[in-house]
Amino acid sequence: MMTSEIPVVTSVSSGKGGxxxxxxxxxxxxxxxxxxxxxxxxxxxxxxxxxxxxxxxxPQYTLKDVIxxxxxxxxxxxxxxxxxDFVPASSGIKEMAQLLYENIDRxxxxxxxxxxxxxxxxxDTGAGISENVxxxxxxxxxxxxVLNRELTSLTDAYATIKVIYQTFGRHNFxxxxxxxxxxxxxxxxxxxxxxxxxxxLGFHLNYLGQIPYDEAVSRSILKQEVLSFMNPQxxxxxxxxxxxxxxxxxx
Amino acid sequence: xxxxxxPDKKSxxxxxxxxxxxxxxxxEKEIKLQTTENDFSGNNGDSVKTLRQILxxxxxxxxxxxxxxxxxxxxxxxxxDNLPDSDAEAFNNTAHLIINMEDDLLEKIAxxxxxxxxxxxxxxIDKLTGLYNHRFFSAQLETEMARTxxxxxxxxxxxxxxxxxxxxNDTLGHTEGNKFLSSIAGSIRENVRPTDAACRYGGDxxxxxxxxxxxxxxxxxxxxxxxxxxxxxxPLHLGISASIGIAExxxxxxxxxxxxxxxxxxxxxxxxxxxxxxxxxxxGKGLDEGEAGLVSPEEKEALFKVYDSLKKExxxxxx
Numbered sequence: 001m002m003t004s005e006i007p008v009v010t011s012v013s014s015g016k017g018g019x020x021x022x023x024x025x026x027x028x029x030x031x032x033x034x035x036x037x038x039x040x041x042x043x044x045x046x047x048x049x050x051x052x053x054x055x056x057x058x059p060q061y062t063l064k065d066v067i068x069x070x071x072x073x074x075x076x077x078x079x080x081x082x083x084x085d086f087v088p089a090s091s092g093i094k095e096m097a098q099l100l101y102e103n104i105d106r107x108x109x110x111x112x113x114x115x116x117x118x119x120x121x122x123x124d125t126g127a128g129i130s131e132n133v134x135x136x137x138x139x140x141x142x143x144x145x146v147l148n149r150e151l152t153s154l155t156d157a158y159a160t161i162k163v164i165y166q167t168f169g170r171h172n173f174x175x176x177x178x179x180x181x182x183x184x185x186x187x188x189x190x191x192x193x194x195x196x197x198x199x200x201l202g203f204h205l206n207y208l209g210q211i212p213y214d215e216a217v218s219r220s221i222l223k224q225e226v227l228s229f230m231n232p233q234x235x236x237x238x239x240x241x242x243x244x245x246x247x248x249x250x251x
Numbered sequence: 252x253x254x255x256x257x258p259d260k261k262s263x264x265x266x267x268x269x270x271x272x273x274x275x276x277x278x279e280k281e282i283k284l285q286t287t288e289n290d291f292s293g294n295n296g297d298s299v300k301t302l303r304q305i306l307x308x309x310x311x312x313x314x315x316x317x318x319x320x321x322x323x324x325x326x327x328x329x330x331x332d333n334l335p336d337s338d339a340e341a342f343n344n345t346a347h348l349i350i351n352m353e354d355d356l357l358e359k360i361a362x363x364x365x366x367x368x369x370x371x372x373x374x375x376i377d378k379l380t381g382l383y384n385h386r387f388f389s390a391q392l393e394t395e396m397a398r399t400x401x402x403x404x405x406x407x408x409x410x411x412x413x414x415x416x417x418x419x420n421d422t423l424g425h426t427e428g429n430k431f432l433s434s435i436a437g438s439i440r441e442n443v444r445p446t447d448a449a450c451r452y453g454g455d456x457x458x459x460x461x462x463x464x465x466x467x468x469x470x471x472x473x474x475x476x477x478x479x480x481x482x483x484x485x486p487l488h489l490g491i492s493a494s495i496g497i498a499e500x501x502x503x504x505x506x507x508x509x510x511x512x513x514x515x516x517x518x519x520x521x522x523x524x525x526x527x528x529x530x531x532x533x534x535g536k537g538l539d540e541g542e543a544g545l546v547s548p549e550e551k552e553a554l555f556k557v558y559d560s561l562k563k564e565x566x567x568x569x570x
Contacts, residue, residue, distance in 0.1 A: 017403070017503075126503055151558040158554055159546050188564075192557035200550050 007115040008250045010122050010174075011044075011140035013164070014147065015156025017127030020178040021146045022054055023221065024211065025124045026082075027237065030228040031244030033083025037119040040077070042111070043089035044136040045126035052088040055080060056224035059088040067107060073114040082229045085118075104135070111139050120247070137164050142250065144174045144208065149181075149189060158193060165201055173197075174208040176243060186210025209243040211236050377451040379429055380436035388450035388458055392508050395448075395462050396500055403502045406462050407469035410496040410515040411439075411476060413455040414527040418489045431483070431491075438479040443472065458515070466499045466532055473497055473530045481528070492528035494519055499533070 014021035022045075029039045043051040043063065052059050059078055065071040066087075077085045115121045123136045137143050143164055147157035157175075164170050175193065177186035190207040198204050211217075214236035220227035228237040375387035383391070392408070399406045413435070420428040432455065439449045439457060448460040459476075461469050473495045484491035496519025500511050514533035521531035546554070 149558070149561050151555065154554050154558060155546060155551065158550065162545065162550075185561075189557065189561065192560070193554075196550065196553045196557070199553070200547070 006251065007118050008120050008142065008247075009111065009115055009140045010120065010142045010144055010247070010250075011125055011137040012122055012144045012146065013125045013134065013137065013160050014127055014145065014153070015158075015160040016147075016150070016153045019146055019148045019150075019153045019157075020211065020217075021127065022051055022124055023217065023227075024144075024146050024176055024178065024240070025122050026051065026054055026226055027228040027240040028244050028247065029084040029086075029120075029122055030082040030226045031237075031241045032120055032248060034228075034232075034241075035244065035248050037248060038117070039084035039120045039122065040114065040118045041084060041086040041122045041124060042136075043087060044123050045089050051086055051124060054221065054224060055082075055086070055226070057088070062088045062090040064090040066110065073110050077114070082226050104138070108139055120250075134160070134164055134167065137170060138168050140170075142172050142174055143170055144176060146176045146178055147189070147193070148177065148179045149185070154189075154193065158196065161197060161205070162201060165203075171201070171203040173205045175205050176208050177210040179213045180210040181213055208246060209239060211239050211243075377436075380433055380451045382436050382439065382457070383448055383450040385450065385452060388448070388452060388460070389508065391448050391450075392458075392460055392511065395460050396506070396508065396511065398462065399500055399502055402463070404463040405465050405499050405501045406460065407464045407466060407497060407499045408511055408515040409459040409461065409469055409473055409476075410452070410498075410512075410519040411457040411459070411480075412494050412519050412523070413480070414492045414494055414523070415490045416455040419487060419491060422489065423487075431487070434483055435480060438483060439476060442475045442479055447472075458512075464499075466497060469497050469499070470530060470532070477528070477530060494522035494527050495530040496520065496522060497530065497532045 012021055012025045025041055029041050032039045041051060045051075057078060057080075059076075061071055061076040063076065065076055066073055073087060076087050078088065079085050111121065111123075123140055125134060125136050145157050145160055147153045161173055164173075175190050177189050180186045180189075186209065187207060190205070194205045194207070212235050214234055216227055216231055216234040217236045220230060223230075227234060228240050231237055232241070375383055377384040395406045398404070416428070416431075419431055432451075436449075436451065436457075439459065443449050443459055443461070446462055447464075450458045450460070452458040459472070461472065477493050477495055480491075480493040496515045496517065498511060498514035498518055500506055504510075506514070518531040518533040522529045525531070
């Protein structure tokens with residue numbers, strides 16, 4: 001197993017919910033694992049944690065026990081058959097966002113600490129663009145933003161980029177366009193958003209790739225399976241693999 | 252009968268005048284059947300036993316028995332649920348039941364149960380307007396926010412504050428003022444869905460909880476209400492109108508009840524500040540931030556153009 005010296009911590013956000021952020025996170029993790037990278041996902045969605053549901057596990061301890069309680073990250077890490085590890089979150093803990101803020105240094109250190117055992121750490125932030133939701137992006141070197149062709153998704157993804165930039169001073173954004181129809185749609189949508197970002201925010205975005213619309217995606221979610229693991233030859237899984245290939249080179 | 256729980260002289264007087272007693276409020280939360288069978292004349296012993304059994308099972312009633320006249324024993328029943336002290340006021344406004352021993356006790360008990368249920372809901376209803384009261388509002392808002400966290404469906408809060416309502420009280424008096432509030436309440440009821448909770452929040456302040464509703468729908472409801480209130484107040488020529496604030500609670504927000512109320516309140520205040528008789532939307536930190544000003548109109552227009560061009564290109568797709 002190859003372990004680079006410095007782990008790459010990446011946040012995955014989307015602005016609007018339901019655009020496939022968690023699907024992308026899990027499948028990219030599975031692809032990176034297959035490429036021999038050691039990957040950890042941290043479910044940072046304090047509002048509606050659902051990685052555990054997508055993976056079909058029922059965790060006993062969660063991120064909450066690290067932030068609230070006395071547990072350390074290694075205590076709550078769950079190994080999966082897909083090769084990657086993950087830290088589950090708990091839904092509906094309203095106090096948590098504030099606590100997170102108060103303990104930000106401690107959590108930062110804890111994430112930095114556990115990251116040392118991995119090549120890649122993916123922080124799956126909650127949907128929405130409140131500062132609370134996006135606080136985790138603070139820990140990430142790179143920020144993936146998942147969007148699709150819907151107007152609300154475009155607007156919220158753009159708003160996410162703007163908030164992260166204005167609040168945390170980050171401008172290292174990687175765009176994944178999900179549910180695309182046609183080979184060029186991903187690049188096309190990206191080019192538009194990139195132009196807007198350049199014009200209004202003054203920096204450019206990076207195009208990471210697209211995940212085409214594929215019925216296999218919803219089937220896999222329904223079955224609580226990881227598409228890239230169960231059906232790596234599906235169109236969506238192949239594209240996840242292409243994206244993961246780019247991420248594997250990140251340092 | 253305990254002296255401490257006796258109605259005062261004034262209420263005894265009232266009792267003679269009509270069948271209503273001035274309300275008693277006792278701190279007792281447990282059932283107390285403060286009498287013995289001997290207090291009753293005749294062969295009512297069995298009935299009293301039954302009454303006692305039922306009341307003990309119910310654990311929601313305090314009953315005081317008193318002998319007003321020989322052979323006319325009265326049971327003064329204080330309907331006290333095991334509710335917090337905040338409800339004392341609600342109960343204090345309620346007339347009590349009086350049981351005459353000549354009447355069929357069991358029938359009375361059945362009636363008592365019904366009254367009890369009615370009272371329980373009365374404790375949640377604002378007496379003047381018939382809308383839910385402040386207490387119900389707080390509990391319900393908590394419930395709906397929990398539902399949002401569970402289902403992911405947004406919940407919206409509408410705060411209505413009447414503009415210049417004081418003028419009505421000052422010119423036509425409080426009775427007319429109350430009548431007007433009552434008619435406003437009626438119109439609010441007509442304009443919301445059965446699942447929405449319309450509450451009287453304060454003097455001339457109303458809150459409406461709209462479950463599973465986003466800003467867009469809530470804004471339409473607000474518009475309807477604003478128009479309805481305008482229409483109702485028109486004949487008064489006092490310039491009474493409604494300043495409305497809307498806030499949406501989305502699953503991604505870490506708000507508690509207070510934050511949610513504050514958001515609606517600030518939006519309402521914004522309406523006042525901008526010159527009253529209007530609707531404002533809270534600048535939440537949720538999904539609607541994009542719409543609420545974070546994304547400038549120019550940016551929005553640019554984004555919309557993207558969407559538009561995608562739509563044109565993908566004519567055959569299922570946009």
